[in-house]
Amino acid sequence: MSKIELMDRYIYSFEEQISSSEICKFVDTVFGINLESVLVLDKKSLQAPSSNNMDQSTMSPSRTVIDSYLDLAKHKMTGMEIRKMLNQIFGINLDGISALEKERISLFSKGQWVVQNAKDLFIIHTGIEDVDVTVLPSIYFMEHSGLEGLPSELQNSLSHLGYNHDKKIRGYYFSNPSGMAVTDQFKGQTIGAIIEVIRKSYSDL
Structure with missing residues (x-):
């Protein structure tokens, strides 16, 4: 259940x-x-x-x-x-959070880990008020893929959504210019981009 x-x-x-x-x-x-x-x-x-x-x-x-x-x-x-x-x-x-647990994506939101498993491949980190979102590779992903950051196909997808590369954190960062929380649609697009890459290239990690 x-x-x-x-x-x-x-x-x-x-x-x-x-x-x-x-x-x-x-x-x-x-x-x-x-x-x-x-x-x-x-x-x-x-x-x-x-x-x-x-x-x-x-x-x-x-x-x-x-x-x-x-x-x-x-x-x-x-x-x-x-x-x-x-x-x-x-x-x-909560519906989205429940669905995430099967997709090997960790979620840190509202100042606490909401979804986190040892073999998750990517991490979504949102700020306290959901104005900013960061997508990162997990340590597990980097150890098992040989990459030191996000795969190029995911980088491209996130760039199209408005994310910017942050070399220091080896991830991609987005901050809503309106100062408002990002929409559920934007969150869904971000999650969808990550899931697509996982299913296409990294489901066997």
Whole structure:
């Protein structure tokens, strides 16, 4: 059972609306992401009142925002809806993260490792607010491919997306000139470019 399927079943098991506490606990336990330490991108929701009967002064900003979203829902939210909500609040795409685990791509995001396995070939590193993205070769990849950086075909693909070469880190770097978080579409294009190279040339490493 995938992590997404597990999340859907877990949320479905609640007779009433799931709480922010249970959401944070599940995401931390299953995905290894501590939502309570992640920067809230949706600042407006921090000011929204919540009907949660707990003292909000003792709650993290993350849980306060999640509660405000849950309060606005007129129905019991599904797993898919909650994942969409978390993406809006934190810029964390749990569906995408779950899919990454099979592709040998490590992900460092929101100040913590989200996906990381010993035999991953490439690393995607995003800044705290997702304004900048860096793509790097893993140590495993360099040791087993004989290359000291990203393969040329991946370099070309990333260059077309707007990335620039950084010799110091042996990788490619992109910073959104708008100062805003990069879009899910851009993230998807980056991941797609990496997956294409892995499947074409390095699946046997």
